[in-house]
Amino acid sequence: MLVFDKLFIGGEWVSPATNRIIEVHSPHDQSLVGTAPEATKADIDLAVKVAKDAFENGEWATMAPEERQAVIAKFNDLHAAKAQEFAELITSENGSPLWFTSVLQGSLQEQTNAYLRAAKDFAWEKHLESGSIVLAEPVGIVAAVIPWNAPHQSALVKIIPAMLAGNSVILKASPETVLDALAMGDLFNEAGLPKGVLSIVPAHREVSEYLVLHEAVDKIAFTGSTAAGKRIASNAAKQMKRVSLELGGKSAAIILEDADFKVAVAGVKFSSYANNSEYCAALTRVLVPRSRYAEFEKEMVEMVKGITVGNPMNMENFMGPMVHKAQQEKVKSYIKLGIEEGARIVVGGLETPEGLEQGNYVQPTLFADVDNSMRIAQEEIFGPVIVMIPYTDVEDAIRIANDSNFGLSGGVWSASKEKGLEVARRIRTGAVTVNGATSSYDAPFGGYIESGMGREFGGIGLGAYVEYKTINI
Template sequence: MSDIVEHDTLFIAGQWVEPAGTETIEVVSPVTEQVVGRVPHATPADVDKAVAAARAAFDHGPWPRLSLVERAEVVTRIKDAIAARHRELAELVTLQNGSPMLFSVRGQALSAVGAFAVALAAERFSQEDERPGTGGPVLVRREPVGVVAAITPWNVPQLTIAGKLAPALLAGCTVILKPSPETPLDANWLADVCAEAGLPDGVLSVLPAGRETGAYLVAHPDVDKVAFTGSVAAGKAIMAAAAENLTRVSLELGGKSAAILLDDADLAVAVPAVVGGTCAANSGQACVALTRVLVPASRYDEVATALTGAFAGLKVGDPADPTTVVGPMVTRQQQERNLEYIRIGREEGAKVLTGGGVPEGLSTGWYVSPTLFGDVTNDMRIAREEIFGPVVCLLRYETVDEAVALANDSAFGLSGAVFSADPERATEVARRVRTGTVTVNGFRLDLAAPFGGFKNSGIGREFGPEGLAAYFEYQAVNLPAPNPS
């Protein structure tokens, strides 16, 4: 993909149309720092057009009135098309995001296929069921929530889109998708896939845009639900704006997740999992990253040595190289953010065990060396704030109770892990960790399970049956009581 990927139209209501404005978004390669794509910047006028079409398609069109099985046929075609073209999608994401190809194939493209597949498992669920009530039978109906504004981030765009689009479409909703302005190319690619799959006009619009257009979309009175993945600050702003119209919201926000290594943890298991859940997870640009590693004081030196060697041995460089593990940050701003936190960590008294700057020989592109901080305490900013890059903190603890307290002493509660030679012991500790996901002896985001967070990590769940439920309203029809015999 050496040529610039150009789009001069917007996908509104199933058709490629002229934008209302003249402003464009330039997509810059995190590797070369050169423009690799260009798309129109959607305006509030484009939002009005897309929402009006979505409202009409929902209120009067066929999509919400089809059976779940009929909608599933279309969604299956979308899934199958993504699967068939997943390599093309992965290359596009690597071009715009800088994600290493190893991650782009599995964590970007194929994970989106998996999210669609999991949502399609909802075919087995009935849209209504009858149950006994206190005064007679009750028919409980699941109705689609309506017009959905899906706002997605730049780090794993296709997975976060799939986690919203697949269940929304299956439920019978219509969708306005606003991808991040940093990474809009894959969203336009998906628009073509959906049109070719036979998604009816009006059901989907794709509006690449920045914050102002996004804020206008969120506050639109004809939007019934906002599904958002992104920062805590943006999530709070969305929740406040949605309150004006009592718009439903689901928010998947940040994380500062802890990996707890118990005193009998097998480092042959724990170290690769920590690497996979930090630097190897989209170059550390993942909300679920295990960025705090909690280690018994008695094993601190052993773990520090093992992790230092593992981090130092990671290949950093061109994400198109299939052997690269850590690519660049998606923007210069993200690179500068990571480097600033590394400076703060040093200032706070933490010790850089490896990394700590820009890799040698990579002055072009927005790279940050995989960085491990030792001697970190949980009151340091680098242990409390989401850095969103390949920067990891190593903390000591004395007792299991202290480890759990440290893990829970966070404004976030998204993910985590517990490592022990005794899986039952690890599971008992995992039950005490206040996060939406905890993995025993590994690092995993399982798309068949509900995903979301406690505390500032968000509201609601995506994936699994719970992810589909988020796109329904429930109606109870009280049926006549049977005549007494």
């Protein structure tokens, strides 16, 4: 069991203002994984004070970009060396299958390397032919608020570019995954990050809102639900805070008539059911041509029935439990809703997998004959419930894919790369993969419509943490 009794504030381990404790329980068997202090408003005030002092009086904001890059590069090496250790800790906290956390944690060194490449090439100071000088300066104090489903990826995609730009950062960790967040603190100290630049504070929603509304916070970087993102954007607008939001999704996978169905189904498995389907970019609407619907359904049924569910620490299990009981009940309520709406359930259902009743488990579930107007096709479920929607022709498929309030991700499968690209260009979403291609950390990621504002990764993501100043001489 991992126990923290202090908060990481400005690079120092500080006693919390109260004795309130967050307990982290295993989603698999409810055993106690660890405990950590729960940050209160008084702790947030201290973190903001320290961050403000570091930004206004410290060395980090005025340090040469190359010096900041050297510190982040050292942290990246230290973090990569502990990738598997962190993967196991995160799995014990949130129930993500170990094969998934291992792959994701192993990829984060490249995520940070992409930011380092961008920082090296970034125009921190540009001299125009007119004689004007354009400076890219840090925004100030950044509040980074992250969810529990991919905690280190969500944290580093924000705090790394923010710090590379010279900002001070307060990371608000989710209560479900406080242990892995606090465990990063000493790595930043070992890398040589100056005191005051980074704080890590686990807290619940009320204190999180107190942080983002704090008058000294200049920029909010948030990943989470669309409902919470709207609330943050609305409140931030009153204070003219800078905001970037990576929110929900209900992304479509379009299976074209010429696609190799076995290849497409294998791709759908990883893009739809990976990480227990608890991730925003999951392709949870699968659009299938009517002319081959029965054939594709057969392949999908075989795939879903073959998904192994159980202890997420077992590398052989593809799926683990939902993060907590409330999420389990939410997902089951959507399964019940889908049945009531008239969709045909072909795999899975409401019964908890046999032998796993103690955990927060939900069967991988597949609905067929779904109409895109149904709530199970329009609302983000954030669990292993996938819907198959028939379409008549390519124009109909594109119309259905775009008939959504979300626009975060998408996928197209086709025997023709050119045809797949043609369809991908017409889907109104922030990212599209053709035939299951791997995403690049150099390329921007974010959403259209209710899937968010702004982009993360690479040079564009780095640019979200600077203010531009023009000096005319």
